[in-house]
Amino acid sequence: MSIKIQAIEEALSVSYVSAVVSKAGHTYDIIQRDYGVDISIRKIDFFNGQQIDMGAVLDCQLKSTINWSIDDTHIIYDMEAPAYNKLIYRSQNGAYPCLLVLLCLPRDSANWVLLNEEKLELRKCCYWMYLSGNPTENTHTIRIRVPRSNTFTPDAIPEILSSAMRDEL
Template sequence: MITQQHVQESLSRSFIHAIAGSAGVNLHVGREFDYGFDGTFRPVIIRGKRRVESGFPVDFQLKCTKSWSHEAKQVAYNIETKTYNDLVTRDPEGIGAVLILLCVPDDPAKWVEVCEEYIRMQRCCYYTVLSGDPVAHEGSTKKILIDRTNVLTPDALIGLLANERERKARAAS
């Protein structure tokens, strides 16, 4: 049996595959070498009778955790500072990057329910674009707060990609 960490990673990947597929977005998960980002969402446009990638992708860092809590209208999570720094020090002229956090219940038996009519994963993924100053000591954690309205849905993903396109257009003008 694989480790619980690998189970969580598999579930988070499954979640974003379902969201990207529902949104009609090309998804690349994994890199030959891991340098802080887990994958890329690549929007597809129609050019004539062909479908092609638009050229406005968004990279993502994907996390899955049981260690989260609701604080009023936000989700609280203690992110490793090395991961936080990877996200906040991203070159603003480069490809945008988003943190995706799958929050699962404490009990692993409640993570996935399967029956003849459906497969259901408990809880959801939240997303955020982090900004701020990097943390000097990367061997610690930093508490971040994500708005609970930032649930990763197909429409939210399409919105993130549209925002990236607009951000790049503003930078070019």
């Protein structure tokens, strides 16, 4: 028997984020108990020629979906209102930032993962956004617009971490 589609989507988002963070030269912790955080990104630095773990810098709430749309500048996603409100609460009361990382998957699950002897391809892309502002009074969903420029890539990780450490997200 196969696991549920939601579990597959979640595992793919963890795989995507862990690969990107690793490629950026940092490390991560997968959070076992889900209270709104899925992965903690840890900054790795050098001291006296040795690597040193500088500690958790940024938490991430991961979401995966086939229910997204795109326009010229944004990814449009209807996020569950309780999850949105948790991130808003966290932005106002948390010790350090929690980033929303959204994996936009193709509608056809046959195109989610493509592989052969030469490559492993995970489609489509992750985008990130730091949510702030006021909680929603909606009970089901809230539409968010994630800038397409916020692609979650190895090149983006240093700037995201630096912004988080400066409390500028």
